[in-house]
Amino acid sequence: MGSGVSRQVERRKALTVERRKLYDLHQSCGEDFPACAFRPSDRKNWMDDLHPEKLQICKIVWPGTHDSATDRIGIPLVTRPFAQCQTLSVYRQLVLGCRVLDIRVQKDRRVCHGILVSYNVDVVINDIKKFLSETHSEIIILEVRTEYGHDDPPEFDKYLVDHLGQFLIHHNDNVFHKTISEVLPKRIICIWKPRNSPNPKNxxxxxxxxxxxxxxxxxxxxxTKFESNLKYLSEQPPVSARKFFYRVENTVTPRPDNPVVCVGPVTKRIHEFARLFITQCFSRGIADRLQIFSTDYIDEDFVDACVALTYARAEGKA
Incomplete structure (x- = not known):
C-alpha cells in the first residue's frame, strides 16, 4: 500500500515538472512561425481558398483527429469518459476543418476504441459523403484500421471500395507532388490497415x-510526448522527398497505473501547446518535415494553426 502511494506521489511530481517545462518553453519562445496570424475565411472550404491549382498534396499540413469516431462511444457518464477522444461527429469535424480521420473498427464493422464500441462504420461513411457533397476541392485522408486485439471485418476492403469508389484517389507515388486540382474530382486517400487480412497492393x-x-x-x-514528437519528426525526410504521410499526434493518453484515467483531463495537458510545437519545429530546423498533425478534441485554433502553415508554404514563406 505504502509503495503504491509513494509511486503516485512521484508521478504527480513528475507531471508538475513536465507541465512546467512546457509552460517555461512557451514563455521563452512564444508561438511565432511564418503566417501564424493567418485565419481561413471558411474552415469548411479552406483548401479551396488556398488555390487548389497551386497547392501540392505533400505541402499541406493536414489537421487530423485521433480516434475520430468516438463522439458516441460507450455509455454516457459511465464508460464514455474513458474512451471519448472527440465530442464532434465526423461530419462536424470535417466542417470545422479536419482533413485526416483515424477510424478504428472491429469484426462486425462497428467503430471501437479498445473494448468499447460505438456506431456502425456506415455512419462515418455517410458523414464523409455528406461533407463531400457540400464542398468542391477538399481532400480527405481516411485511415481505417482494425483495432488492436480485434479481428478484421470480412471483405472490408471490398466494402470501402464499394461505398467510396467514386471518390478514391488510387495509390500512386506521383500523387504526393500533384496539386489538389490535379487529383480532382477524386477526393479521398483511403489507407486501409488490416491486422490479418492482406494489405492493399500498390x-x-x-x-x-x-x-x-x-x-x-x-x-x-x-x-515527454512533446520532445518525443520532435525527435521522431527530426528523423524523417522532408515532405518533398518522401512517398508516405507522416503523422505527429499532439496527445497524451491515460495510463492504468495513474488515478486519472479519463481521456479529457489527461490529453488537455498537451492540447494547448500545438502552436508551440510548430514554433519549435522552426526553431529546430525541422519544419519542412511536418505534415499530418492530429489532436484529441479538435478546435478552431488547432485547425487555424495547420492552415496557416499550409498557407505559408503555398506562398513560399516557409
Missing part, C-alpha cells in the same frame, strides 16, 4: 499501411 484504390506512419509512445507526461 496501385489499388486503397493505400496500404506503409503510406501513413507515426511513432506513437504511450505516455501521460506532456513534455
Amino acid at each position: 496501385g489499388s484504390p486503397l493505400w496500404n499501411s506503409g503510406h501513413l506512419k507515426d511513432d506513437w509512445i504511450n505516455t501521460d507526461l506532456p513534455s
Whole structure:
C-alpha cells in the first residue's frame, strides 16, 4: 500500500515538472512561425481558398483527429469518459476543418476504441459523403484500421471500395507532388490497415499501411510526448522527398497505473501547446518535415494553426 502511494506521489511530481517545462518553453519562445496570424475565411472550404491549382498534396499540413469516431462511444457518464477522444461527429469535424480521420473498427464493422464500441462504420461513411457533397476541392485522408486485439471485418476492403469508389484517389507515388486540382474530382486517400487480412497492393484504390506512419509512445507526461514528437519528426525526410504521410499526434493518453484515467483531463495537458510545437519545429530546423498533425478534441485554433502553415508554404514563406 505504502509503495503504491509513494509511486503516485512521484508521478504527480513528475507531471508538475513536465507541465512546467512546457509552460517555461512557451514563455521563452512564444508561438511565432511564418503566417501564424493567418485565419481561413471558411474552415469548411479552406483548401479551396488556398488555390487548389497551386497547392501540392505533400505541402499541406493536414489537421487530423485521433480516434475520430468516438463522439458516441460507450455509455454516457459511465464508460464514455474513458474512451471519448472527440465530442464532434465526423461530419462536424470535417466542417470545422479536419482533413485526416483515424477510424478504428472491429469484426462486425462497428467503430471501437479498445473494448468499447460505438456506431456502425456506415455512419462515418455517410458523414464523409455528406461533407463531400457540400464542398468542391477538399481532400480527405481516411485511415481505417482494425483495432488492436480485434479481428478484421470480412471483405472490408471490398466494402470501402464499394461505398467510396467514386471518390478514391488510387495509390500512386506521383500523387504526393500533384496539386489538389490535379487529383480532382477524386477526393479521398483511403489507407486501409488490416491486422490479418492482406494489405492493399500498390496501385489499388486503397493505400496500404506503409503510406501513413507515426511513432506513437504511450505516455501521460506532456513534455515527454512533446520532445518525443520532435525527435521522431527530426528523423524523417522532408515532405518533398518522401512517398508516405507522416503523422505527429499532439496527445497524451491515460495510463492504468495513474488515478486519472479519463481521456479529457489527461490529453488537455498537451492540447494547448500545438502552436508551440510548430514554433519549435522552426526553431529546430525541422519544419519542412511536418505534415499530418492530429489532436484529441479538435478546435478552431488547432485547425487555424495547420492552415496557416499550409498557407505559408503555398506562398513560399516557409
